[in-house]
Amino acid sequence: MKAVYISDHGGTSVLTYGDRPEPEIEPGEVLLRVRGSALNRLDIGLREGRSYRGPLPRILGCDVAGEVVQISPDADTKLKVGDRVVLDNRIKCAGTCEYCVQGLDQYCTEQKRLGVDLEGGHAEYITAPAVNAHKFPDSMGFAEAAALPLAAHTAWHCLVTQGQIRPWDDVLIHAASSGVASMGIQIAKMMGARVITTAGVDWKIAKAKEMGADEVINYRETDSISQKIKELTDGKGVDLVFDVVGADVWEESMLSLKPGGRLVITGVTSGARVDMNLSILQGRPLQLMGSGGRSRRTFADVMKMVNQGELHGIVSQVFPLEGVAEAHQVMEDRNFFGKLVIEN
Template structure:
């Protein structure tokens, strides 16, 4: 089969399109003939080696959709030919966190890698039936962004009528957060660096759009928009460049969700602002395994809308990474195979 493999960390030149053996499903495992893979920021961090050394070649990619191609011994829930989506969180399934449904708190939790390939093998519990009315590309676009966003909105106790500030609104996670927050009845203030994307963000439900230029203080704009009150929830995936502005943009008693650090993770900030304003700092990373099967049907009913910016054939995965790193996106980048 064809797959993208990375043998050592680096820039996009380390992504090699190779011929390798088709994997065999073991006990309790299912082999999926992938038709589409969703590209996530995580894939870039895997490629750069941010998650550690490379003892073996890595096939990146966590989100994917395709058809069941073969089943291993003991598999009861799936049969060959069924259309499926990969639910990419792996955990022990038996510890208190798993039993509670808080899978990312499992000490064995990790995110699946291996969808930049024609075939992959996953535990049968990591598959979700693909609802009708969706293309493979659309189904592959959902996974990590929607699971992550839905999980932190639940943990932040997001309520109808509350307000939410959304950094990085045009990315996959941003548009997932926007749609799920609107579904919950929140007022969303979206942040983008590009004036040209402002109207599209409104089409997907943004109530207000703030155009951010590096060096500006966004909290000034937030405070004038909210008559000095601030917003109930701030979702920050930007990190070093935005964190202090995020903290200054929160209403008293609000929640600061930190869900990434694309501009760096080392910061300093005034703890006084945190405790005097009774702000909750909430770290977000993936979500419960129960979320994807619950929300997938909302896409076939049109309640949620997959937003795809661009599709690339698998062999051009490096070009997809180049676009995500250097040219910006409005929605998801997809690989097809």
């Protein structure tokens, strides 16, 4: 089958469009004809060898939407051949590890990720446990569906599960145009919160407002995000910060939180090392949280909202399977809003 894979780490030239063996269905699995697969920031790190040093070649693509073409006879599932599904890319154990037996599968010690530790979705076919396949609405196209899984799962986990978002919260979501943040804006609005987000160019600011953000701060035109936050919250600060940026905004995030505020971080695209003024913690007891693994339950919660028409994938640009390298370049140039999707 045709696929895009890496046999070496490096620049976009290591992304090879070529033939790979078709996957064979294992017990409990479904075989999908892939119709859409989205890019994630993680793919850049995988390609460059920063976030993956496992066996090669490896087919990339963590976000997958496709049609069920075969179901293992022993699979305990209501899925039928022809169903249109997205995949939860985290494959957990059979419920036997010390965390899964406690219902804490987000910490499963055996978990493997499609498109990272296992073959991904930039291919004509992929296999996955039937339990990882979730149907999406008939009205939704494959490209939009492929834009959802990781971004929506991550944003939901961070805002709802970790951040305990409430309708009366003021929420700061950094970098509106990133896949995860743009889903975060949707989820925070859906939960009834007031959303303040950031962007650096006019068209991204307009897009963020179109998506429902109540306030958008142009971070290039302001000396201090936290100062601006104070102005927008009657001097109080926000209840919750959701961050995918990391080092560049860390100090401003701390200073933007009101006493007792919560921060959830799920990305460090600008860097991971910071100097931290611990007196901020002492003075305004804050809750600082990471994201980490995400549970099956939260994926099911997200898909319930998707199937109720409350959440939508945000597709910035669509590429053919041969165009994965070009899509990686667009991702590195950052001139997009939402998700870059491969359609095949």
